[in-house]
Amino acid sequence: MPFLAQASSASARIDSVFLWVFAVCLAFLLLISFFLVYFSVRYRRSRNPEPEDIEGNAWLETVWTLVPLALFLAMFYYGWTDFQYLRNPPKDALLVQVIARQWAWSFKYPNGKQSDQLYAALGRPMKLETRTLDVIHGFFVPAFRVKIDVVPGRRNTVWFTPTLLGDFDIQCTVICGVNHSAMLSKVRVVSEAEFKEWYFSDEAAPRVPAAAAPAAGKEPPIVGLLRGKSCLACHSLDGSPMVGPTFKGLYGSRQTLLIDGERRSAVMDGALLRKAISRPGSVQVLGYPPIMPPAKLSDEEMEDIVAYLRSL
Numbered sequence: 527m528p529f530l531a532q533a534s535s536a537s538a539r540i541d542s543v544f545l546w547v548f549a550v551c552l553a554f555l556l557l558i559s560f561f562l563v564y565f566s567v568r569y570r571r572s573r574n575p576e577p578e579d580i581e582g583n584a585w586l587e588t589v590w591t592l593v594p595l596a597l598f599l600a601m602f603y604y605g606w607t608d609f610q611y612l613r614n615p616p617k618d619a620l621l622v623q624v625i626a627r628q629w630a631w632s633f634k635y636p637n638g639k640q641s642d643q644l645y646a647a648l649g650r651p652m653k654l655e656t657r658t659l660d661v662i663h664g665f666f667v668p669a670f671r672v673k674i675d676v677v678p679g680r681r682n683t684v685w686f687t688p689t690l691l692g693d694f695d696i697q698c699t700v701i702c703g704v705n706h707s708a709m710l711s712k713v714r715v716v717s718e719a720e721f722k723e724w725y726f727s728d729e730a731a732p733r734v735p736a737a738a739a740p741a742a743g744k745e746p747p748i749v750g751l752l753r754g755k756s757c758l759a760c761h762s763l764d765g766s767p768m769v770g771p772t773f774k775g776l777y778g779s780r781q782t783l784l785i786d787g788e789r790r791s792a793v794m795d796g797a798l799l800r801k802a803i804s805r806p807g808s809v810q811v812l813g814y815p816p817i818m819p820p821a822k823l824s825d826e827e828m829e830d831i832v833a834y835l836r837s838l
């Protein structure tokens with residue numbers, strides 16, 4: 527459908543099935559409405575006081591059976607062939623792991639590179655293998671017409687070939703908890719050359735292409751690390767309340783905590799921070815749900831994070 531800009535190889539197919547079904551429904555709506563009105567007038571009581579007994583009409587009945595049959599089979603045919611297309615990624619598709627958690631997406635590439643936005647090269651097929659670390663999520667890129675449920679214990683896959691440069695929204699389609707609506711990310715479609723440059727660079731956080739730079743600006747690598755580990759899905763850096771307590775002013779504050787199940791008043795220091803981060807269950811903040819997932823951090827990352835929290 528050339529009148530809509532198609533952002534992926536799947537979108538043209540899905541849109542044409544949709545438009546086909548829509549056009550058939552619209553045509554029938556108009557046809558049936560027309561006959562409804564026409565017969566009401568034509569066979570009104572004042573004109574036909576004595577109802578007639580109308581015999582069957584073999585020709586008409588054959589037509590109105592075969593025409594809808596053909597139309598429905600055509601719907602099935604288009605639906606089925608497009609389903610086949612959507613289920614069979616090309617062999618050379620780049621395999622990317624999609625990891626969903628409350629409330630963030632992360633994407634892991636074959637070379638180990640990890641990102642919180644999905645980088646894709648224009649015209650290069652990409653296969654996504656999904657998994658979730660907690661509840662059911664739904665991976666949806668509306669502009670690509672690509673959607674798949676992310677279900678615990680399953681590795682559902684989906685694929686696409688981006689056909690337009692730019693940023694496209696990723697949304698979670700399954701209510702997955704209080705911050706469900708903030709579980710957003712983007713697919714960044716860049717040229718093959720730009721993709722390679724990003725893919726083989728050691729940058730932890732993806733570079734923002736000049737053309738599509740959001741207001742975010744440059745953030746320090748430590749913030750990129752916290753974002754990459756999903757900490758910022760639940761904690762803020764500026765004091766605003768989120769699902770978890772803010773990181774601002776946390777270090778050195780006196781708190782009433784459940785430490786190893788015991789209620790205690792304690793000052794947040796380095797040791798307690800390390801414990802709260804590596805074994806969230808053992809340090810519980812009263813008034814917050816005990817939902818913080820244990821983080822997988824190297825010793826170095828842990829020390830960087832503790833040092834950073836101390837500076838806030």
Ligand code: HEC
Pocket residue numbers: 628629752755756757758759760761769770771776781783794799802803806807809810811814815816817818819821831
């Ligand atoms: C799914 C949401 C979620 C994510 C992701 C998350 N946290 Fe938490 N975090 C919480 C909640 C909720 C609490 C408070 C309840 C509790 O202690 O279990 C908490 C508590 C904490 C505390 C103790 C705060 C205090 O006031 O004593 C620290 C420190 C912390 N988180 C650090 C981190 C770090 C670092 C990361 C990333 C590696 C992280 N969190 C990821 C939800 C989250």
